[in-house]
Amino acid sequence: MPQNQIRCIINSENVKIPPGKNPMELSSPDAEFDIALNSCRVQDVFGHILVSSESVIAEIEKASLVRTSNHGIGTLFNFVFEHVKETGRIDFLLKFVKYKGGSDVKVIEILRRIARDNIDLLYQGELSDSMSHLSLAFQVRFALKNLIQACQILKKYDVLQWAEDHQNEIDKRIYLSCHGSAIFARFAKLCCQDVKSISLLAEMCSWGVLGGCLAKDESVKAMTELSTVLKETGGIGAICGDSVGLLSAADCVIGRRGMAFNRIKKAFLAGSLLGNGAWTYHSVSNFILGIKPEYYGLRIYPCIPDGWGELSIRRFFRGRRFEIKILRAESLDEHSFSRITLNGRSYDGDIINAMDFLDENKVQLEIN
Numbered sequence: 305m306p307q308n309q310i311r312c313i314i315n316s317e318n319v320k321i322p323p324g325k326n327p328m329e330l331s332s333p334d335a336e337f338d339i340a341l342n343s344c345r346v347q348d349v350f351g352h353i354l355v356s357s358e359s360v361i362a363e364i365e366k367a368s369l370v371r372t373s374n375h376g377i378g379t380l381f382n383f384v385f386e387h388v389k390e391t392g393r394i395d396f397l398l399k400f401v402k403y404k405g406g407s408d409v410k411v412i413e414i415l416r417r418i419a420r421d422n423i424d425l426l427y428q429g430e431l432s433d434s435m436s437h438l439s440l441a442f443q444v445r446f447a448l449k450n451l452i453q454a455c456q457i458l459k460k461y462d463v464l465q466w467a468e469d470h471q472n473e474i475d476k477r478i479y480l481s482c483h484g485s486a487i488f489a490r491f492a493k494l495c496c497q498d499v500k501s502i503s504l505l506a507e508m509c510s511w512g513v514l515g516g517c518l519a520k521d522e523s524v525k526a527m528t529e530l531s532t533v534l535k536e537t538g539g540i541g542a543i544c545g546d547s548v549g550l551l552s553a554a555d556c557v558i559g560r561r562g563m564a565f566n567r568i569k570k571a572f573l574a575g576s577l578l579g580n581g582a583w584t585y586h587s588v589s590n591f592i593l594g595i596k597p598e599y600y601g602l603r604i605y606p607c608i609p610d611g612w613g614e615l616s617i618r619r620f621f622r623g624r625r626f627e628i629k630i631l632r633a634e635s636l637d638e639h640s641f642s643r644i645t646l647n648g649r650s651y652d653g654d655i656i657n658a659m660d661f662l663d664e665n666k667v668q669l670e671i672n
Contacts (some may be wrong), residue, residue, distance in 0.1 A: 328589055332608075332615040340572040344585055360387050361401050361411070368404050368414050377422050378443035378511055379546065379583070384415065385450045386586070389597035392622050392658060397454055412454065416463050419447050423470055430481070435491050435501065438481065439508040445474050446515035457599060478517050503547050505530060510550035513557050523558050531563075549583030556591035556607040565592055565609045595619055595628065601657040604644065604669050606630055622658065626665045633670035643670045 330338050360383065367380050388396055400408040403417070422444050429437050448471045455464035491505055509530045513523045530551075548571040555564035564587075571584045590596045594606035595617060602621055614631040633643065644651045645668045646660060656667065 327620040328593075328595065329618040330593065330615065331617075333612050334569070337569050337572060340569075341585075341588060357387075357391075357393075357396055357399075360384060360396070361399070364411060364414055365402055365405075367418055377418065377440075378446045378515075380418070381415065381447040381450050382586075384411075385454065386590075386597065388454070389599055390621075392599075394454065394457060394599060397458065412451075412458070412460060412463060415447075415451060416466065419444060419451065419467070419470075422447070423474075426474070435504050435508050438478075438491075439504065439511055441474055441478055441481075442508065442511035442515045442517050445471065445478070445517045446511060448474070449516060453599075475517075502533060505533065506547045506551055510547070510554040513554035514550070520558065523554075527554060527558060527560070546583045549585070549587035552584070553587040553591045556587075559607070561592075561607050562609050564607060568592060593617060597621065598655055601655050601659075601661075602626070603655045604628065604630075604667065605642075605654045606669070606671065622661070624661045624663055624665060626667055628667045628669065630669045630671065633672065642672075644668070 326342060326344055328341075330341050332338055363380065363383060367376065388394055397410070397412040397415075399411050401411055401414065403409040403414050409417075422440065426437070426440055426444055448467045451467045452464060452471065455461070455467065491501075491508070509526045512518050512526055518526060548567060552564040552568045555561075555567065568584060568588055572588075592607055594604055594608075596603040596605065602619075608615065608630070614629070617626075617628040617630070619626045619628060642654065644654065644656075646656055647662060647666055651660075656665075
C-alpha cells in the first residue's frame, strides 16, 4: 500500500459533530421513514457514529476485565473498528490503555487477548451442541476478520499470523458442523418448540452471514430456515434490539432488499433504537443505504428497495460534507451494478478515496 495513503488515514482529523446532531440526513420516497431516521439522537446510535476515543477505550477496558460473552465480541469489535474507519485514525489501535486495570497495553493487543479468551471457550465444545456455541464461533470469525484487515494495514505480522491461524481452524470447524445447512434446520425445529430461542437463532444466522462464515447458498438456506420459523411460530415479536439490525444487515448481504428494509422500518417506527437496538441505525446507514466508512475512504454500495427510484443523503464524514444522490439508470448494461461521479467527474470503483475528498463533495450514484 502506498505510504501516502497510509499517512492519509493516520492523519485524518476526528471530526466533531455538534451535540445531538445526526451526521446523516435522508430524503427518500418514504417520507415516514425519513422522519424516523433523521430524528435519531446521536447518543442513541451505536456503531459507526462518532463517539469520543475515550468512550471506545472505556468499552475496551470494561470488556478486558471479564471474558466477553458470546453475545458481546461481535458487537465490541464492530464498535471499535467502525470507530476507526469513521474517524480515519487507525493509529488509535496503537494507543496504550489499561489492561484488566493494570499494565498499559496497546489496543490491538487487548483485542487479540479478548479474541483469545473467546477462542479458548470456543474450543472447549462442539459447535453442533448448541446455538450459543455456534453463534460464538460466528462472532469470533467476524472479530478475526476485522482484526486481520487492520493488522495488514498496520503491518502487525505477529498478530496477523495468529489471527489467520485461528480463523482457518474455526473455518474447518464451522464447515464440519454446518455443511449442507442441516444444523440450521435442526436448531430451527427446536425453536418451533421454544419461542424464547428464536432471538438466539436470529443472531446466530445473522452472525454467520456477516462473519463470512458461510458460502452464499448456505447463507440463503440459513436465513430461509429462520424465515420459516418466524412465519410458523409467529415469533417475529421475539426479534428486537440488536437482532433487528443484525438480521437486516444479513438480509442485505444476501441481496434480500425488500425484506431488509421492511424489517428495519417497523423497528424505527416502533422506536426500537434505544440501547443495543442502535445496531438498527448501523444497519440502515452501512447496509441499506450503503454509506459505509472504510479505512481508505467512503464506500457507497446501497441495497435499497426496488420501489425507490431516487434518494438523497447528506453525510458528514471526516470533517467533510457529502451530498449523495442515488438514482436508477436504465442506460447501465445488465452486467454493471453502478456508475459513480464525484464532483462532476467519473470515478472508478465504489470507494471514494480519502485523498480525493474536498471540503464539499457532490456524489451521484446510478444503479440498475
